[in-house]
Amino acid sequence: MTADDRPSPPAALDRTHREALAELESSDPATLRTASRYLETLAAWKEDRTADDEAKPTPADGEPDTYPDGVPDRASVSVTEIAGTEYYYYQWREGDEIRSETVRR
DSSP states (O other): OOTTOOOOOOTTOOHHHHHHHHHHHTSOHHHHHHHHHHHHHHHHHHHHHHHHHHHSOOGGGTOOSSOOTTOOTTOEEEEEEETTEEEEEEEEEETTEEEEEEEEO
16 A cells, blocks of 8 residues: 555444544554454454353243332343242342342242
């Protein structure tokens, strides 16, 4: 690439992202490469996180559609059988305490 062949920013970016790129354009090559490595790492992390979110159980996998009042959405859910009856067993952490609730399925 010659000095006259300066790359153009992608047209698909919104105003905020174009402004961020404009700020970076005045940086030295080492800073640009450092930012590039960080952004590649961040993109990979976000892809992994999206894959993890897609792998979480869905209501079709045995989880209830909704959680009872007082049970946070982040609670883990398991199905427990007691005396031939199935129950949802919710467990979550509040500070240093572990809370739980059992609800008939």
